[in-house]
Amino acid sequence: MKQTATESAGLQGAQVGPKTQQRSISAMIAKFRELGLLAFILLLSVGVQLRNPSFLTWENISDIATNTAILSILAVGMMLVIITRGIDLSIGATLALSGMTAALTVSHYPELHPLLAVAVGVGIGLVCGMVLGFLVAWVNILPIIATLGMMNVFRGLTFETSGGKWVSAHQMPASFKAIATGSVFGINNLILIAILIYIVAYYFVSHTRTGRRIYAVGSNPDSAEISGIRTGRILWLVYTIMGGLSGLAGVLWVSKFASAQGDTASGYELSVIAACVLGGVSIAGGVGKISGIVLGSVLLGILNNALPMINVSPFWQMFIQGTIILIAVLVNALVKRGIDRNHLMRRKI
């Protein structure tokens, strides 16, 4: 790193133009990051497989994918929020509220079409997200504070609507439970929904104007304002998307576990943030890739599945997960420091 930096500094002043080295440095780092993560996942899988041969079986892989689907859906929304330099701590509560509402609805109207139940959940989530987006974008409350407050509000509403009681499996019609447990062509619905969302999200962030402007706002808010981008609207949009996805995840969650509780998914927002960070989404904003968060979610899913399979005690599991997240952040920070230093070297005095 250091050596390449000096080289490019040496090039300075020759002429404005060909500096292939510089391009390759950043490109290399960006590629290296995802490839590194992928390599780590493969290594981990091989290691676990050696200890427990039932790890890389079709059933187990399908299991991991099903269990990771909800996390990865939420990671899409969280990525957008973090790209704008924000954070959303309320998603666990939003998820619980919309899951609970959907479950209560179907328990009262068992004939309701499952798609309508999904719509109820997504609708509740969207409203939650809009309120949050309003607070962040136009009332200018710091995202961490606004979402922390709304987290408690939503959680409280969840207990209030359910009267503190659970909605359990026997109160839910089979059609509702089939949302998450059913399958098409042998692939679980959850996985299909996640894949669909990823395709849409990929198109959105890389091929639409609004999607790119989310990155612009996170990368340089002042400049975005000067370029005539309505930053408020972009912020509002990302929290609304996050809310909608949380609502969807809420229905899927309740359908999958066939139980809606007041404390559903409490603390789950931290896993989602962890998946984003592992996937290379920068808390400083402006940086984050769909491919990164797929890998981040998959890594977390594999850790959750594999560590018990090789008889790591639950206490050590948390320790190991935490350590891996910290290492990922450390690598990010080191890379960033290297890039910054590289830029400084290029300034001539």
Place this chain on the structure above:
Amino acid sequence: MANSEYVLELKGITKIFPGVKALDDVYFKLKPGEIHALMGENGAGKSTFIKVITGVHSPEEGEMYLNGRKVEFRHPTDAQKAGIAAIYQHVTCYPDLSVTENIFMGHEKIQRGTRRIRWSEMHEEAGSLLKELGASFSPKTLMGALSVAEQQIVEIAKALSVDAKIIIMDEPTAALTKNESEELYRIAERLRDNGASIIFISHRFEDMYRLASKVTVFRDSRYIGTWNVDEISNSDLIIAMVGREISQLFPKKEADIGEELLRLEGLGKTGYFADVSFSLRRGEILGLTGLVGAGRTEVCQTLFGVERFDKGKVFFKGKELKVRSPRDAMEQGIGYLPEDRQKQGLVLQWGIGRNITLPTLSKFANKGMVNSRKELDVAKRLAEKVSVKAKSVFDLASSLSGGNQQKVVFAKLLTAELDVLILDEPTKGVDVGAKSAIYEMISDLACAGYGIILVSSEMPEIIGMCDRVAVMREGRVTAMLDRKGLTQEAILEASMDDTAPNTDGKRWAGA
């Protein structure tokens, strides 16, 4: 005004920010195909003026005409649509996005119907724009991976992509080397020949002589005049920019200049400053001046251990000085009064007394417990010494005026036993009365045997207070002036030397 001899004309523009008049009745005329230089000292109002033209700020008074038609910009997009593009002083790019996206941000090419971004077309057009400008990096490169010069070119490409008729360049050469500047001149000339009008803001005379045909000067938010470049001499221009007389009296007393306290030898920090050498004696007030961004604050922060230098040596009282942290610096005898007193100088929510004793709290503490009576006595004594105007030392720092806050920060410095005081813009945002009180205090401190480094952009202050002055430009000391040769003109000349850096900066160093 129906004729359109001018593409852009501004009349009587006044812009008021809370408490300050950033522009006061300013005029400006731009002909088609003209490169018009805009010059002035720091804070003369140039940047605000640009932001008025580009619709970022709307002026309180005044009129703006575009091709003879009156216009009013409420939003930056209005100016963009009218064909005005600005390349700002600090490159306003998106470091995490590709060059293409930076160029097309705000006016992306969209497929009708599907609203899909037409990437290949955008890349292609960006590529041909860059080629036209003589750059050869790929439009898919990340913006953050480019050098400042390359980023400037991208900014220019951005202006071209909207087909701008008026291009504003705010100090585009400030961070460029001579070769890169030359490249920029060529691009600017080509743009002019293609019919664009350019407003060029710069602190380098070379830029102006090389490019501009007209020059307009602002001073203290006011319009001073417009001249043809070949009709005005360098020195007349400097007089126009400095212009004012020093009316204020400075209470400088003659202090006994004693032994050498501090000596810098070839101090450097990659990317910020290089080859900085000067010395400071007991009782002396050494001015450190130059334009904003010349590296003054960075030098001071390295001396105080906030930042680290990577080249050169510092000697303090004859021994080599190594400071690891601000606390270390204070223990060795160096104090620093930060530029931003609200952010770095004070805990605004605390009382005056607690602020004063904060740096030396351990003096009043016994096994971790603070002896508050002793603390209070010291705080009271020091607050009186610097004559803070407040009811008691328990008044919150946030309740004080700017001048009184600054006095509290001074009192903080006096609690420790120091030899060298570094004062970074001590009178910034302070009213006239408090200013002279602060000057008196500085003078008294020098008489009491402190060595003082006074960092300031205000020339009257530098000239009125300092025994010697080091002028910095773009990270280097370009002149060392003593009281005899100390004039506003000499300072301005050294801080805006008419040659590009890296060529003869060394000639001046330590002169």
